[in-house]
Amino acid sequence: MPSDQGVVLDDVDRALVAELQRDGRSSLADLGRAVSMSASATADRVRRLTDAGVITGYTATVSAEALGYPIAAFVRLGYPTGNYKPLHDLLATTPEVVEAHHVTGEDCFILKVLARGMRDLERITGRLAALGSITTSVVYSSPLEGRALLPAR
Template sequence: MFSPVQSKPRLDLDSTDHAIIELLQQDGRASVAQLARAISMSPSATADRVRRLTDGGVITGYSVTVDPEALGYTVTAFVRLAYPTGNYKPFHDLADSLPEVIEAHHVTGADCFIIKVLARSMRDLERITGRLATLGGITTNVVYSSPVPSRHITPA
């Protein structure tokens, strides 16, 4: 389910917190013992830091990164949707029913949503965009390549 942006109180992060965040972004499977060795702290103090970062909403989860093509998704596209109403429930319901929709962002400007879609083929992309077009006008951009596919986030 999509939720509106909410302001949370920020944790005060120090260089040790930054190091933990960087290490976990490089290897989310790193054990507490490995993290502790890398930052020169005890495992219990490191576990406390990770717990504080998680409880404070800085670390929001752990995941594995996969190659979409290895799973049969050969086409990546961004679909801009000009949604004509303020009732977003139909959009949320449709996005939830399409596993090929891997990101959706409510944005400013002429379009209401920018949606990242993975498809098995151009025909599959046509099926997906046809479903999205039932909600409003769409513009589709197919990705040729991604020179910067994803970056780790550094503290602001």
């Protein structure tokens, strides 16, 4: 039953979500064993969680560095206009921008950028700077990345 804070999950739902975040390739049989349910009952639960929008998809976690992108940076963009089409067009044609967040505060957007090197980062940030003022912070290291989200109680 939904609430104003989202979908209400029971302990089995929470366990399934945790297991799938740990290993999205777990079979229904393995998931069922983890929550002491049959594979068919587990499939029903997973389908319900998907239909409710709790589970939104399955992806592989890959190493950006292994794929040739050793530099990560966060770019804050002060966007001077309410016409977001130029930004959306740039995002659609710049695959190195892997996250974009519209935020409150002095900057309008925070973008996560991956680059092959410093010249590549300069090229990408140059394209972004054509839209507004930017501030770039290069990532030294990431002591916490991709933490699993625990369902609220």
